[in-house]
Amino acid sequence: MSALQCLTFLFLFLFLLQDATSASPLPLRRRPVHNNSTHSNFAKHPRRRVVFPVNRSSCDLFAGEWVRDETYPLYRTEECGKGMIDPGFDCQTYGRPDSDYLKFRWKPFNCDVPRFNGVKFLQKMRNKTVMFVGDSLGRNQWESLMCMISSSAPFIRTNLIHEDPLSTFKILDYNVKVSFYRAPYLVDIEKIHGKTTLKLDEISVDASDAWRTADVLLFNTGHWWSHTGSLRGWEQMETGGRYYGDMDRLVALTKGLRTWSNWVIRYTKSPLTRVFFLSVSPTHYNPNEWTSRAKASTIAQGGKSCYGQTTPFSGTTYPTNSYVNQKKVIDEVVKEMNSHVSLMDISMLSALRIDGHPSIYSGDLNPSLKRFPDRSSDCSHWCLPGLPDTWNQLFYAALLL
Numbered sequence: 001m002s003a004l005q006c007l008t009f010l011f012l013f014l015f016l017l018q019d020a021t022s023a024s025p026l027p028l029r030r031r032p033v034h035n036n037s038t039h040s041n042f043a044k045h046p047r048r049r050v051v052f053p054v055n056r057s058s059c060d061l062f063a064g065e066w067v068r069d070e071t072y073p074l075y076r077t078e079e080c081g082k083g084m085i086d087p088g089f090d091c092q093t094y095g096r097p098d099s100d101y102l103k104f105r106w107k108p109f110n111c112d113v114p115r116f117n118g119v120k121f122l123q124k125m126r127n128k129t130v131m132f133v134g135d136s137l138g139r140n141q142w143e144s145l146m147c148m149i150s151s152s153a154p155f156i157r158t159n160l161i162h163e164d165p166l167s168t169f170k171i172l173d174y175n176v177k178v179s180f181y182r183a184p185y186l187v188d189i190e191k192i193h194g195k196t197t198l199k200l201d202e203i204s205v206d207a208s209d210a211w212r213t214a215d216v217l218l219f220n221t222g223h224w225w226s227h228t229g230s231l232r233g234w235e236q237m238e239t240g241g242r243y244y245g246d247m248d249r250l251v252a253l254t255k256g257l258r259t260w261s262n263w264v265i266r267y268t269k270s271p272l273t274r275v276f277f278l279s280v281s282p283t284h285y286n287p288n289e290w291t292s293r294a295k296a297s298t299i300a301q302g303g304k305s306c307y308g309q310t311t312p313f314s315g316t317t318y319p320t321n322s323y324v325n326q327k328k329v330i331d332e333v334v335k336e337m338n339s340h341v342s343l344m345d346i347s348m349l350s351a352l353r354i355d356g357h358p359s360i361y362s363g364d365l366n367p368s369l370k371r372f373p374d375r376s377s378d379c380s381h382w383c384l385p386g387l388p389d390t391w392n393q394l395f396y397a398a399l400l401l
Contacts, residue, residue, distance in 0.1 A: 063316075074152075129215050130178045132220075137220055165181055181211065199237075201238070217276065223380060261333050281347070285377075287305065358383055359378065
């Protein structure tokens with residue numbers, strides 16, 4: 001073969017290679033990986049599931065029992081900065097008379113959860129942003145973490161900015177941001193043709209841009225998907241270009257979570273970003289779930305209240321499956337994502353805490369409403385100090401893994 005033929009053959013090969021490359025699909029856009037030493041610890045620890053196999057040779061952080069601990073709670077309300085705790089979560093300030101519910105610690109069967117150390121947390125998170133994304137349960141947990149940090153590292157300089165949808169707690173000495181982004185459904189919701197529309201296939205650009213600034217993301221959703229009547233947050237749903245007045249809520253949740261999972265896979269591929277999902281936080285509106293049959297017969301028909309509960313449910317499992325269907329959807333979607341997300345499986349340990357809700361001590365409730373706990377009790381959210389502190393201890397333990 002002559003030199004000219006060789007050059008012609010080489011040119012033809014390179015041309016075909018370039019053409020094949022240009023015809024291939026463009027890669028999904030992803031956050032650039034910055035060469036920044038503050039991310040080095042995260043680079044060493046690619047994502048892993050927090051839910052370990054349940055066996056006696058390893059530790060499942062979420063299988064255990066509640067034990068009494070006189071060193072609890074981790075902080076007092078007055079140790080939180082001004083404006084950190086919503087009145088709706090500040091049970092002691094608003095008249096809750098008992099305090100035994102504050103004296104319980106979660107104890108996994110095969111290990112101990114490390115006690116929260118605010119200074120160590122801030123050192124690990126130096127120059128990073130931790131962001132909670134979701135509904136008011138996410139806000140519940142965000143406010144808990146702010147209090148835990150403020151109590152455990154009391155001499156730090158801080159700045160708290162409340163805005164909607166993004167609120168941020170800045171720890172100035174460590175250049176750490178702990179934020180909450182309000183997105184009850186995770187997917188977008190907006191007005192279309194005058195109707196509030198839940199867009200199951202979309203995440204807003206503003207939300208996406210905000211989430212991508214975080215180094216650690218903890219998502220949650222659940223309660224808003226089951227609301228009906230006046231509590232329903234939308235007038236129609238949109239998916240696949242079609243509008244629906246309603247649909248099976250588990251189907252809608254699945255569609256919404258798959259949209260979210262696609263976002264996570266597309267935009268957080270770097271091991272420098274840690275992603276967590278908080279499982280379903282159960283409610284306790286039905287006393288028949290935890291009351292013996294003999295006592296259940298004395299409960300007023302239709303009564304819906306956790307009022308008067310002062311200790312956890314006895315045992316290591318809770319005798320109802322009221323939240324299981326939503327949990328199955330979350331478990332399935334997270335499992336499909338392989339190692340992209342770590343699941344914080346707090347559902348069962350939270351179900352045992354029938355005593356942890358604000359009940360009628362949810363802010364400055366009108367005295368006339370307090371007289372009717374069956375109608376006015378908040379048995380969805382959690383008192384602070386209280387159960388979300390345990391969620392954050394488990395979150396802290398997962399970050400240390």
